[in-house]
Amino acid sequence: MRTVFMKLLTIAGIIFGMLSENAQAQVTEDFVIEGRIEDEQGKPIPNVSVKVDDLKISTSTDANGHYILKLKPGKYAVRFSFIGYQFLVKKADLTGGSLHNFNAELTEDSGQLQNVEITGRKERSYRAAGTFSGSKTETALRDIPQAISYVTKEVIEDQQAFRTIDLIKNMSGVNAFSTYDNDIVIRGFRASNSLINGLRTISSGWSSSLLPYVEKMEVIKGPASALFANTDPGGTVNIITKKPLNEDRKSVMLSTGSYNTTRIATDFTGPIDSAKTFLYRLNVAYQNAGSFRVLQGSEDIVIAPSFSFIPDDKTKVNFELVYSRTNGRLDRGQPIFGAAAGSGAELLYSTPISFAIGKDNDFLKQTNLFSTISVQRKISDKLSLNASYMKFMYKEDLLEHRTSNNYAVDADGVSIPTLMEMRTTRRNTQNNTDNLTLYGAYDLKTGAVTHKVLLGYDYIQSVFPKDNNSAFNARGYRNAANDGTINSYNPANRDRYLIVNNRPVPNVPHFDLTNPDYSFSEISEYFSKSEANENTPSKYYVNGVYVQDQMKWKNFQVLLALRKEYYVDLINAGESDEQKVDQSALLPRVGLVYTPIAPLSIYGTYTESYQPQGASTVGNVAVYGGPFDPLQGKMIEGGVKMELFEKRLAINIAAYRIEEKNILINANNGENPDLLRQVGEQRSTGVETDIYGSVNPNLSIIANFSYNKAVITESDITSEIGTLVPNAPRSQGNIWAKYVFTGGEAKGLGIALGSNYVTKRNTLNQALQLPGYTLVNAALSYTVKKFKMAVNFNNIFDKTHWIGGYDFNRLFPGTPRNYMTSIGYMF
Template identity: 75%
Template structure:
């Protein structure tokens, strides 16, 4: 059934693309055809749309029923329409406000009238079913803090976010492009979800609040993303085992109950070509069925040698609203990336003497690999969400997501070591190499069921939530690794030995004073990227790499949001049962069972509607995976689970008539038992404790109707506080800058001569960071960015300039063989049409 659904959507997509091409041709001709098209009997209506306090509502939809004609209000709430004389029915709608209908009669040259929309207090959802119509850098609510839509000011925890408007204005196309907009967050590497939040490396992620467990390398295009949220600190009390620094939650675009369509074409540096399309609206006249279809395609090169990808995203979704008590949403996202796996830049060996100077021994474009390497990844996930109101006080909610990931990989990569001579002395210009040829897949199921009960007890109002979660992730038996080659050839040249031991050199094939590698060394001074035949190596499947495993979680939780006057208290408790299975369905199957009780306490005091003070305490818990616990010969151990706790306090306020949100948070997070590389092959070791203390500020919104602003700043001290290696105590954790910040401001002119012209300026800076190698530190950097745009009627054109001063920098890194340089000076242009 799933494949039939995909086939039908591919047929539908081909038809849409055909219509898009026709539309583009029509649009190109429209300005010429209509330059003198206005006739004497065509009149203009105009007006301003505002809320009950007189604040403009940009993005409000205006629809004339008889003409099937629509437009939207600009950044000042102003709208214009040219129509013939007559009597018309006009609808005005905006998210969070009651839709109104006016009857107008156009008889004069200019008919001007203003519209006031009243707020709708019943628009909040328990499960996110229908989409958001807001068009601002500022978001008003979130599901991430309490599993029901709650005002951000009422959530006793910091939640940073990046809206689709920022994504569009910055022409960002992957999640990694958005991290700079989040306080206290930066990259660890190029890979999906591999980031640092508040000094702690994070890898867990959510999609619409549902856990996804994937070993994927590449993040898909953002064409289907409405908003990226980062829940700061532990979120285990709501979302099972999560990282102590924070968790990324990607919110997908949902159907809207109004017609909106757009297409955007982009091109820019490194031969980048991109197309994105977004179609949404009601399927029937009653608005019972809604749809949305997001399409994305990109083919791009890279400043990195051998790199470049071809990406496609197809993301349809449907909403069914049979009555005012029931809402159902179904969505499907298919994302494919074809390219190569970029393991990062390798440099000559860093020592205590060379330090960071070794960073410049190879260019930032430098990569290791072969021309015939490839990485093809596919992500396919489907979600169904249901909300049913039993009564005005009770609602039942359910969501289920099936996530499937597939990898097809061939790579030549380093063994994270330099080559050695006969005596075992490293040669810092030659990298020891290995190859990997594998196909693997992962299936993740995520089910969440919960009920919400609103009740009052005397002066207290309660929102009680009782829920159950089930999460399961399986790496099945049919994963395989057909070819893996590494190490050095044996003396008879009939096989290989994984590591070289100079005390037993008689076991190895020695030529010219060096052991002969199974896979030829990579010369950093004379790189060779030519096609390589992996059949020439001694290939042996890695037995431990594809052990079939399963991980599943059963969690029950209760939460009470209590409100008493200006005070709110959030109490939560979750009981979690973790089961890891290694050698799944084999005779030697092994289970590891763990459990945890996770509390959460938060307090919010709101002395005035625009200002809230809050404090919170919460814990995190992460069991070490069975593959690590069950393989002490490979990874070491046994290992204790990761356990963390956080205390946080801060304030959230809305100023300038609630157009601008300012959030300030101070925190202290402690985590025990983190695993780090030991420096001895795959063996891991456990650090006793690390601690992060810091303060963050996030600013979102508009300073005026013309000026939008996004800014953040953070100061964070993340250090090792307990270790069995005395010299590590007090050392800053890898890729955890002491300070970082970002600003992005956009001004749109409205005067006659420059009407529709937008100018944006931005800057982001990061201080120096440690890597996992004690001798290597990444320097700090400051980057400048800018953009120009022009909007006229339904067209928008834009050009973005990034890293204007061409600053050489590194966004993250492991050590001297795996560093991740940032992009040099680049640009991106786009032209879009909305209809």
């Protein structure tokens, strides 16, 4: 009996244990919260932050406004927030059955928009809804009466881009002039200025800017002088840096690929304290990469910390520091054989695209360091005060062997098309720029018209200091006594030169295109001298005051702006012979936006530009020539902006006409390769289309097309009139589309395809034209849990092409077929 009782007890224990385990499993089973976030019109809102503060668990809505969260049983407060909307908190009781359809509706709140960009963009798509660049306050792109092209960090990541030169194909009407920093053509006009967060930077660097700290790269199309002082007529590049977020996001990415490229990049952001009054972001990146070009490649590092302090809903403060350094060599481009009678573009293939000019001991050490502090203070619901200051410092340490932009000659002065004249430069320079902008924004209403009025003041200062050093400059031909040099060879005075084998002896040995020698060169063997006029100390500063009114009445919006600018250039700054040049300009801007239906905006705008020639250019008459008149331009533009597929996809179409007077171009002078000359007038007319966003939650796309006719309309050289300006193609286009599988066995797999084309372009030499080209690119990616793996294939069909060029001796070939792989972890 006892045995039977024990068996029954054992069976009961087993059954009780099974029931207990089952009950425990039921208790600990995850609950699912899912829902859709909409605006007041019932339209989905993508990229809304959905967060459970107690558990530090968060997600964001997809393109359909949908989200899903898995939680343990309990009672929670779920917070929904997105810039431009009032945040919402809903209670979730997960002590009962499963919970579904936990939807929410967010209310628009213009007071949530920033007047100074302090906290970061939370969107995770190819599309950006707003911009600060068009009006100095955060405004929806559809409400800006001017075209603005852009590339978001999501495109940067998917294309595995590392420098700004890698991105310009994604923006309509933008083309490379060379591979140098910001040396691009926008709507047919060569750019010379750039901005960071709307503040002026130095544009004298060589290596294209790095991207690891970049949230978005914008191009403000047409003159932007009414907003940002002296800017270029075709457009202005504006880099938006990554700002801190109030939610935790961390990622580490390791990459490797063609040309022995090794790269690591990290991005950490989130709140420092539980109250989320202190936010941080840290971007660190390192790359060591070779090149398909001889002696090229570089080692790059970026360190970019930023902090935001938001003590209350009226005060926002941001500080950021970006340090970037590049160690490599200055790439002056590919040389080809010199032109002979009847020859031209066919000589493009006379040397391989891997050719470069230089020596093994050449180097370029380039450092950029800038810090920014921004403050916004809301005085009342209607008035806010805003201030930003940026200090930008550039330093360059350079040794280079470069062409003198001329081919060698024999004693009779006959050109030798396979030998290039050379020069050597040893330079150590620095440049500093200060930017200060102060403005107030006031919201008011007059009858049925609402206004956002800005009144502001800007100060910009750029200094090229006296202590810049240019110690060694060697060029020209040796004199007959072989104890000095003459800058150029004149066969009429051949007795003045050292002649060997019927050739004048160069100070720096010629570069032989048929038998290149890149070996170490001892520069002490050259006759060198310091050419002080290359580094004349200079300074310019700008004081500007402006007023702007953004008015809205029913379906109409009007933007009126007027800026008064005072420019002061100091030549030989700080010296006894200092010269001061004062200039001023009054710059208007008028824009109209009509919105007949919510997804459609029709706009028109008129704006002007004014840009004095820099003191470093004006002051060096012996180097650059001159004197030069200031640049003056004007633009009229009209277009349509549309939002489709529940605002997931944006389409912008623009037509424009721009005129600019007094543009400087290289004079192609063999005796002085830096000599400039001024073109009377240039006109650009064209149409553009940009497409950004997603067609559905799986398919993302960025595409553009432009047709542009940029011609010289006035010139002292009659043959130039009517010709296309250098490196400005008639037509160009690009498409990049990515499809991500979200279900089934292929869940997490992404496939991307892209193609870009550019038609033929002129160079600075009318005898040489660059051919058009079409490239095809592709990428594969796979995301599983917190890991992402990707491989990109660029120029799949290995098309030989040139992205830009100056002349026969200075062309910039594009990269052949290449690949990049990466693996990332997000936590």
